[in-house]
Amino acid sequence: MCGIVGAVSSRNIVGLLIQGLQRLEYRGYDSCGVAVHTGRGLARVRGIARVADLARQAQAENLHGCTGIAHTRWATHGAPAIDNAHPHFSMGPLAQTGDDAQGRVTLVHNGIIENHEELRARLQARGYRFASQTDTEVIVHLIDSLYEGDLFEAVQAACAHLRGSYSIAVLHRDEPHRLIGARAGSPLVLGLTAHGETWLASDALALAGVSDQIIYLEEGDIADVQPGKYWIADARGRRLDAASRPVQTVPASGGAVELGPYRHYMQKEIFEQPRAIADTLEGVQAVTPALFDKTGASSQSGAAGAFAQIERVLILACGTSYYAGCVARDWIEALAALPCSVEIASEYRYRQSVPDARTLVVTVSQSGETADTLAALRHAQSLGMAHTLAICNVAASALARECRLALLTRAGVEIGVASTKAFTTQLVGLFLLALTLAKTRARLSAADEAAHLKALRHLPAALQAVLALEPQIISWASQFASKENALFLGRGLHYPIAQEGALKLKEISYIHAEAYAAGELKHGPLALVTSAMPVVTVAPNDALLEKLKSNLQEVRARGGVLYVLADAGTRIESGEGLHVIRMPEHYGLLSPILHAVPLQLLSYHTAVARGTDVDKPRNLAKSVTVE
Template identity: 50%
Template sequence: MCGIVGGIAERNISEILIEGLKRLEYRGYDSAGLALIDHHHVVRERQVGKVANLVEAVTSRHLHGNLGIAHTRWATHGKPTQNNAHPHASGEVAVVHNGIIENYQELKQELQQLGYVFSSETDTEVVAHLVNHALKSTPDLLTAVQTIVPRLKGAYALGIIWAQQPDELIAVREGSPLVVGVGIGEHFISSDQLALLPVTNRFIYLEEGDIVRLKRNSIEIFVNTVLTHRPVKELDATVMSSSKGEYKHFMLKEIFEQPEAVQQTIAQALDAEHLKAGFLEKADGAFDTIQQIQIIACGTSYHAGMVAKYWFEQIIGLPCQVEIASEYRYRHPVIVANTLYLCISQSGETADSLAALRDVQRHAKQQHKTIFTMAICNVATSSMVRETDFHLLTLAGPEIGVASTKAFTTQLAALMLLVLKVGEIKNSIAADLKQSVIQALWHTPKVLNETLKNDAEILRLSELFVEKQHCLFLGRGTHFPIALEGALKLKEISYIHAEGYAAGELKHGPLALVDNDMPVVILAPKDEMLDKLKSNMEEVQARGGELFVFADEHSDIHAKDRQHVVHIPAVSEWLAPIIYSIPVQLLSYHVAVLRGTDVDQPRNLAKSVTVE
């Protein structure tokens, strides 16, 4: 959620660290800081707010060093204050940390009894004091870190420096992502490879339990004090580059990138009117034996999974369950043999989803049950991709805006490709239906482009939301999850309280909220549920609600008093959820801009949720 950058070089490293932090701003944060070793002393600067505040402070102090660590913090323990900002220090030890130390209170009490004084409310400060204390028994930073790591409970990534060893940077990965950037005469660490692309495109992806010692001319990785090897992988830096270009915000740019992103995602699997022969061929045997699907995901990815449940069951007759990862992992679920456990995540580092995946794998092994795991993910080098049996990439490219847009629609496209593949292997999809869906997939980017032409009209309607405090989104069937997604988008970036409901549930409670001041957004594709949805619309209008309807151009729904209608191009009912994602994204975006919120980095939120 927050960001780590660190490195050791022959040159001054402060500008590299700051540039890395700037590249991590999209992840969400509330303060920033760095620590450098200069003449055998730790020099540290921390500022609340944007990285720009840190830049100003570092520049005014002329901070310099060849070894350093830096951090953008997203508050978990303690409010956003300078004392709570990273790096934290104890004597001449400085530490940056992503994740949560779950037993920090116990460790803090022990350290206080030893005479250590805490200056922050964070869990991280205990790590700095523990290392400092361990160094009283050993003159070696690596040994000190290896001594204290077994005492830490939770998920964490650490970067640690000590002024008495100005030629070493120690890093630890345990449950929170961390990569090593490989250079020539210089090496780096970061929680996201994107931060290091200005200095290297060669990376080592650390695994759970790795402890790393970086020197200018060497990289040593230890597992349980034993030296081990991890491969160096070269990344195509052009794939990871991203700028706003002509757009005011990354979110708007990414909304308009969706036709191309969906096109790229489907093109990896489709060849004219067929699935490519090599598409997911390694999974053929597994797909032939699976009896059900269990989808595990969080947030927007969970909504994508909800849509896929309809597809798996209605198109190929395969039972499918969808659960929120943070709930699934704690309710001790029954492991069922011959299940495909499908994890969906934009980053592939989502803490709860990864933990649920690992729990499933561990329990299946203990119970001697045959299962298969798969990731649908946007990051080829992520933990989730590396730790599952199979994976299907969403080729969305970098998504910088915290509120997911193109990652969501490419997840939907990838999920439909998976439905087709499993149906083909199990011979459970009718040939004409398969052909129809493939044709609709190819047509989807064009329909997305046509739908985006409604931008100006949606902007006009968004002006009616600016003073509102509440909103309802309604949909039926596969559009119930899109209603949930629309409500999530609106609350994420405009801070308007919004709720999504299955329209058939309107009479079971939500109707009590409807009055003259309640906008109700309706998703109205032309499908078998349209007539029932029209009845739900009448129920809202009878109570004085104001309707904002995104309706199929052939739905026979038209504007009238307190009923605003934006017509959406006709599309196959199977692919309609992808298309109807566009108007709710645009509505949320424009409302947020008009309300003056920080669209790309909404308050309290982070792009990649790497802590519980």
């Protein structure tokens, strides 16, 4: 991983390929490269700096070509280094090459090849020399070893040997106007243009300004792209007609990724949350299963029928989305009286679980392409759990396509690696799900439904008031910037919010942060409390407040310094070793959404004070399309 762009054209496309990489920079990467067919053979440039540096390098070397591929890499196998950067070349086996050998095949790859060691040994025995430590290089040599004059057939034969996940784009020296793409477990799209130019990309956003006519390749597809034409074969090798992989119009505005007046995308996206939530709620006039039907019209075969049959809920997610699921568990059990469990998607399919066909499997993902979440979904389906629902931010994603039901969170493009507006819109979608399940089970009165919808519609205004606390949070951040450890505490609905706050701080400021249910403090974490470790506490005015106050006293008695986000009426006042920011209002069941925002701001401003790369934190990628 992390980003792929490729094209076949009648014009020089080097600049366009690099522009495509720039649109994918938000995913995070540690090296990048571009390769083209120059008309005389294959040529490439690679680097371990930013895409802007790659552009200067390509210009300096006068790289020029009408068929090409480009890539941003987030390291999985092999450190960030030129030799490990994509595109990779195969020069052929040693017996056929000399020191001046030029590339015969070039390839870019997202994903992980699980049997790369076995393939590497086999190819080395045939005389192939490996220049990198990557799993990717086995694919390019494997394709070269199978090439007999037709690149499509060679890629098709190579894919049969691969185990793991991949999306690839491949060129061959002897076929200058041909590009082959293939995918299994990692996304890949085709982009069509009116003037016969055809593109491949891992994300439709990479093609903004170039093409809005998109074809989403399905699992196992291989695409053959040539000037003015293309065709696709499925996993069985059958050539598909146009109806099987329809063209979809996917507008992608370049303005969506402009910073505007903000210093970083993360800051911009934090302040976009009132709008994102309003957009997610647009058109929601009542609590109804139709909200979760892809067609928008409920039927017994859709959400209404599924919700009437289920007896429990299983939420599958990773990272920030997992914490959203943990909040939703409490909502679903409290409102709908349905047993609900939340599983880390990357762990779920590797343990012996007890399947139940009457379970609603809810998958949560910003991109809808998270590899672990997709694998967990498919595992649940293989166990006979057919009632599946996706809550994600991308309507055409694999997750939305593979689940029977879906709710689209309208957060818009999220560039910063640390998720903010995607998280709060996920919470809104999950709250709508909890209300719908409650209504289906006759546990939601008309008066309660109206009250909850009114509270949801007031959220954008309530969030604006929370965002106005930014100056106070900047003051906290100046004190956090010199710390190396932090502890976050919460109870009940707000414990997952404390976990999310700790995750944000560690992601972008590189401060070690952990979260605990406040009642667990005395069972071990209290040993860590000193004046050098700030303790952040989420303190809503709810039924657990008095218990939480006792936990705060435990910290103060050990010399700990507290930073408390307190609702009005909590009677928690600032004092020595106790810093309080007063939230504008208590928001009942929706309070977690409001409390998440100051924790996002705290992480952001602490990272800014420490001088870290806020939008592209080290070692992390935005869309995690590998296990």
